[in-house]
Amino acid sequence: MKIAVRLDDITESMDWPKFLRFKGLLDYYGIKPLLGVIPDCKDEDITGSNEGAPGDFWEYVRDLQKEGYSIAMHGVNHVYVTQKGGIFGLNRFSEFAGLSYDEQYESLSCGVDIFNGHDLITDMFMAPAHSYDMRTLYALKELGFSRITDGFGSRPYVYKNMTFYPISIWQGGALKFNRKGYCTFTVHTNTLDEADFKRYERMFEDHRDRFISYSDYLEVTPVKRGFAGALAERICAGLKSKLSLIKHMVSGS
Ligand SMILES: [Zn+2]
Numbered sequence: 001m002k003i004a005v006r007l008d009d010i011t012e013s014m015d016w017p018k019f020l021r022f023k024g025l026l027d028y029y030g031i032k033p034l035l036g037v038i039p040d041c042k043d044e045d046i047t048g049s050n051e052g053a054p055g056d057f058w059e060y061v062r063d064l065q066k067e068g069y070s071i072a073m074h075g076v077n078h079v080y081v082t083q084k085g086g087i088f089g090l091n092r093f094s095e096f097a098g099l100s101y102d103e104q105y106e107s108l109s110c111g112v113d114i115f116n117g118h119d120l121i122t123d124m125f126m127a128p129a130h131s132y133d134m135r136t137l138y139a140l141k142e143l144g145f146s147r148i149t150d151g152f153g154s155r156p157y158v159y160k161n162m163t164f165y166p167i168s169i170w171q172g173g174a175l176k177f178n179r180k181g182y183c184t185f186t187v188h189t190n191t192l193d194e195a196d197f198k199r200y201e202r203m204f205e206d207h208r209d210r211f212i213s214y215s216d217y218l219e220v221t222p223v224k225r226g227f228a229g230a231l232a233e234r235i236c237a238g239l240k241s242k243l244s245l246i247k248h249m250v251s252g253s
Pocket residue numbers: 008009074078128129
């Protein structure tokens with residue numbers, strides 16, 4: 001399986017030393033990730049040292065995009081205002097799922113305006129907590145989005161006129177069972193500890209041939225997803241939700 005990488009929670013207030021350390025690792029192995037940039041972050045949990053932060057955040061993001069990094073709009077404020085899981089039901093909280101179409105459209109268009117105001121253009125959306133509903137998809141479509149980084153499966157697929165780029169349900173499994181296809185590893189650099197950095201370094205070193213840049217993933221021709229695929233996806237989401245619950249119980253976090 002070819003593996004692309006996405007980095008969530010990219011914002012001015014994030015922990016820059018951790019982000020830059022992970023970016024350095026990706027640069028070394030020639031992997032260009034997808035960056036989930038939050039237009040107007042109001043999530044106070046995404047914070048950390050400012051050391052090494054660029055003078056102009058937006059210019060920095062634009063430069064990375066020019067270098068070949070892929071960019072997604074990662075919600076708008078990254079604050080959870082409903083207890084809905086939306087289409088996937090992976091988490092029981094959301095910035096969008098459960099709100100009316102008008103509320104969602106208004107919020108999302110604010111995000112787009114902020115991006116455009118900084119000359120940052122993308123047609124890809126990354127939902128905080130993987131939660132969004134059909135109204136989110138319709139509002140996104142109306143605002144010119146056509147790709148979503150989410151879903152399960154072994155290759156990109158089209159559903160409701162949107163192209164979905166699946167994420168990995170289990171990183172260890174994706175590495176161990178080298179099936180055909182593609183997936184995305186989701187990384188939150190802000191919460192990585194020393195052991196995580198070592199684990200990723202070993203992963204990139206041992207599986208050099210498996211990791212690809214996100215822009216290569218975007219080149220893969222998508223398949224059409226019907227009812228059976230959507231059902232399998234619900235099952236995968238339920239399984240991933242249970243897996244992360246077990247992980248939290250074991251780690252006590
Ligand atoms: Zn996030």
